[in-house]
Amino acid sequence: MIMTAQQDGTATQTLMIVEDEALVAITLRDELQESGYKVLDLTDRHAEALEVAKAEKPALxxxxxxxxxxDDGIQLAEQLKALGIPVLFISGQVSRASSAKTVAIGSMPKPYDAAEMVLAVAYLLARLRGDASLPRPDQLEVFDEEGFDLAPAA
Known part of the structure; x- marks a missing residue:
């Protein structure tokens, strides 16, 4: 059973998707919205995403x-982290994602199942709240299982 934003007892969480493959982004957005999350307008550009993030402050x-x-998602992740916004890499570039562990909280390698991504989002948001009760989805690589330190860089 997939855990939805309402079922896990939290208010609707706002998410941002920054993805250059339109069909992937739309499928992911639809799955997350069906699970109760608010998803901001999709974007595939660094500058647009940064402006939206500053205005909306998504939870993830x-x-x-x-x-x-x-445009490079790792550079965007650095700027989002500085704003206190946690980042999950959603990329087939596994080695580049792993090399950027300091700017993201985890990575979900492509290809991924949209339903598995919903579980990964629920898991990460719960961990960010200090709740370690959800099982970690198999595909999800968590970069700092202990820390979840999202304090903006000094």
Whole structure:
């Protein structure tokens, strides 16, 4: 059974998806919305995502590493972390995601199942609240299982 935002006892959480593959982004958005999350307008550009993040302060940003044009999701993740917004990499570039462990809280490698992504989001949001009761989804790589330190960089 998939845990929804309402079932886990939290208010609706706001999420951001930054993904250059439109079909992947739309499928993921739809699955997350059906599970009770509020998903901000989809974007595939670094500058747009940063502006939206500053205005909306999502609880979690799901960021692909390769974005539209020559935009780089790792650079975006650095800026989001500085704003106190946690990032989950959603990318097939597993080695690049792993090399950027200091700017994200985890990685979900492509290809992933949208339902598995919902479980990963629920798990990470629960951990960010200090709740360790949910099982970690198999595909999800968590970079700092102990810390979940999201304090903005000094």
């Amino acid at each position: 940003a799901l960021v692909n590493i390769r974005l539209a044009g020559r």
